[in-house]
Amino acid sequence: MSEDRTPTGEPDWKRRRRLAEIFGDELPEQTSDDREEPRPKRDADTWLEEQVPPHHGKT
Numbered sequence: 001m002s003e004d005r006t007p008t009g010e011p012d013w014k015r016r017r018r019l020a021e022i023f024g025d026e027l028p029e030q031t032s033d034d035r036e037e038p039r040p041k042r043d044a045d046t047w048l049e050e051q052v053p054p055h056h057g058k059t
Contacts, residue, residue, distance in 0.1 A: 004012045 006015050
């Protein structure tokens with residue numbers, strides 16, 4: 001049996017295409033970590049204030 005065929009005799013590429021039509025791609029080609037997206041600039045005080053847990057309240 002060839003490695004590019006499934007146990008049912010279906011070619012591997014055909015099986016992958018059929019499954020992609022049903023379930024969609026398993027993983028996207030590019031993730032948000034791969035993209036260069038501009039992030040809003042914040043100063044250190046803003047970041048620190050955002051890290052205060054809600055039960056401590058804002059001063």
